[in-house]
Amino acid sequence: MAVAVQNRDGISAPQQNQSVGWALASLSLATLLSSLGTSIASVGLPALMQTFAASFQAVQWVVLAYLLAITTLIVSAGRLADMFGRRPLLLGGIALFTSASVLCGVAPTLWLLIAARAVQGLGAALMMALTLAFVAETVSKERTGSAMGLLGAMSAIGTTLGPSLGGLLIAGLGWRAIFLVNVPLGLLTFALAWRALPARSKTAQAAQGKFDAIGTVLLALTLAAYALAMTLGRGHFGALNIGLLAATALGVILFAIAQKRVQTPLVQLASFRDPRLSASLVMSLIVATVMMATLVVAPFYLSRGLGLDAAMVGVVLSTGPLVSTLSALLAGRLSDRFGARRMMVAGLASLATGTFLLSLALTRLGIASYVVPITITCFGYALFQTANNAAVMGGVGTGERGVISGLLNLSRNLGLITGASLMGAIFAVASAGEQQGVGQQLLSSEAAARGMQVTFQTATALALVALVLALLSARAVSSRQGFEEPSRNS
Secondary structure, X not given: OOOOOEOOOOOEHHHXXXXXXXXXXXXHHHHHHHHHHHHOOHHHHHHHHHHHOOOHHHHOHHXXXXXHHHHHHXXXXXXXXXXXXXXXXXXXXXXXXHHHHHHHHHOOOHHHHHHHHHHHHHHHHHHHHHHHHHHHHHOOHHHHHHHHHHHHHHHHHHHHHHHHHHHHHHHHHOOOHHHHOHHHHHHHHHHHHHHHOOOOOOOHHHHOOOOOHHHHHHXXXXXXXXXXXXXXXXXXXXXXXXXXXXXXXXXXXXHHHHHHHOOOOOOOHHHHHOHHHHHHHHHHHHHHHHHHHHHHOHHHHXXXXXXXXXXXXXXXXXXXXXXXXXXXXXHHHHHHHHOHHHHHHHHHHHXXXXXXXXXXXXXXXXXXXXXXXXXXXXXXXXXXXXHHHHHHHHOOOHHHHHHHHHHHHHHHHHHHHHHHHHHHHHHHHHOOOOOOOOOOOOOOHHHHHHHHHHHHHHHHHHHHHHHHHHHHHHHHHHHHHHHHHHHHHO
């Protein structure tokens, strides 16, 4: 006769597995929502320009407001969750995102739409900061990689689905539909999260001190200054950009001073003394910077370098996100089986190989000159991202999971912002000479290929730097384990 095995809480194993499955479903939908909110709005910018009779510089704030809100508030969101409980904060983030989606869909003016998008970004920051933290709390350590792979796949699906879904909605129902589509998805996510996510009492840190408001404001202003410095001017640095970078440097100094003077700081600066955590955050930033090159440069290479029409460019560009989506699930299983640190190294090696092949820009091979290298690149990216998240979150204490999850997402966002500016500027300079501006009709096939070569040579160098960091980090972990093992035996 079969006997139902129960855990310490009196829950049988099948019931526990079912509960974990529903919890992962809610976290996956939250990840999908936040990534969809990033990608779906971009396709609506032309319609917004026409509806509100506004310039591109004005309507681009519909995208920037969302990204800035996420970037500036994601660490604070994680800290709040560590203090007051992750479940209520995540439910609040889903509710805020869904409510703001309604406001976006009914906004009568452009600036009210931008304000609603900023609020939507706050909800997304809460969701992004807490999904990784909840995985570490909900799933056993042996299955952390697989769960991280699932979240990575949902993020890639949201990024891939956004432009195509947005185009269909705008064509059939108008621009408001690209925001209102989040409402039923948000309600479903909220219902699942309410039912499945484990309830937890406040963490021990909640009773130890107050929320670091000064540190929160300083960090938000510092990150906002950096994000604006990287986005304003679209890759062409001027006095305003330099001034914002100077403000960023000053903000970093003031934030570090403030964190040393408060009893319960927003970020424990001592955490960065752990070389494994610091290396993981730096690698995440570098890899995101590298991957942004594929989004910024590839369209020009495909359209000008290979002479593809707009429809074919869209089809070929979908290769990367599709590979990332499919690879993320496999990456999670590989990470669980062979170890996260090893898979980080393997992923970065694949990433460096792919970017090197892209740097060759072999136009005579046609579409294959892009599809084959981008497949290798995106597989490496998915493998690294999944393994890195699993390695970091698997070694974090309960009271710090929210903040560390926020720092991981922050490093990725800063990398994307940096990559959009840096890689775009490198391509513009490298392809200059035969054209007056990137993307103009005068951009020849040779100029596009030359810009592609130089940009991805830079990307390969960055990927190799990340690979060296991964090797050093893996070696440090091995040395520490070898040191601790004799200690136990003695």
